[in-house]
Amino acid sequence: MQNTDLEKTDGDFGDMTTLSTVTNSSIKKGYAENFQAKPDGLFSPTTGIYYLPNEVKIENFYRFEGASDPQDNAILYLLETHDGIKGMLIDGYGAGVDEQISDFIRKIDEIQKAKKTEV
Numbered sequence: 001m002q003n004t005d006l007e008k009t010d011g012d013f014g015d016m017t018t019l020s021t022v023t024n025s026s027i028k029k030g031y032a033e034n035f036q037a038k039p040d041g042l043f044s045p046t047t048g049i050y051y052l053p054n055e056v057k058i059e060n061f062y063r064f065e066g067a068s069d070p071q072d073n074a075i076l077y078l079l080e081t082h083d084g085i086k087g088m089l090i091d092g093y094g095a096g097v098d099e100q101i102s103d104f105i106r107k108i109d110e111i112q113k114a115k116k117t118e119v
Contacts, residue, residue, distance in 0.1 A: 018064070019062075019064050019074055019076060019090070022062050022064075022076055023076065023088065023090075026076070026078055026088055030086045031059075031078050031079075031086045031087050031088050032086065032087060033045075033046055033085050033086065033087025033088070034087060034088060035079060035087045035088065035089040036089075037089065037098070037100045037101040037103075037104045038050065038100070039100070041053075041104070042056055042079070042081075042089070042104060044081070044085055044087070046085075047085065049081075049083075049085075051081050051082070053104060053107035053108045053110075053111055054111050055081055055082040055083075056079050056080070056081055056082070056108050057079065057080050057081075057082075057108070057112065058077055058078070058079060058105070058108055058109065058112065059078040059079060059080050059086075060077075060078045061075055061076060061077045061078065062075065062076045063075050063093070064076070073092060073093050073094045074090055074091065074092055074093070075090070075091050075092075075093050076088055076089075076090050077089045077090070077091070077105060079108075089101060089105070091105065
């Protein structure tokens with residue numbers, strides 16, 4: 001049986017080992033928007049809305065390493081906006097990092113950590 005539970009975090013991902021497999025499974029789970037990091041914030045091409053870091057939550061993320069080429073390294077972020085739009089944002093890491101994406105994700109992460117310490 002194929003494991004498609006994206007919330008599983010113990011490393012047992014079944015067939016969830018490639019970016020395309022996890023992307024396809026994420027779409028089935030409702031993460032259908034293909035977000036883009038822009039200077040004005042996280043952009044939803046479907047709605048035309050820009051979101052600030054405090055309006056976005058990182059639901060999960062997956063790191064993929066290329067077997068032979070460090071340029072194949074990627075991170076898939078599953079995001080949800082404050083108004084319920086669920087989607088993905090893909091970034092490289094290492095040599096392939098996109099600074100605009102990394103900066104936006106870092107801001108979301110800092111906000112989420114700050115909220116946890118306020119409780």
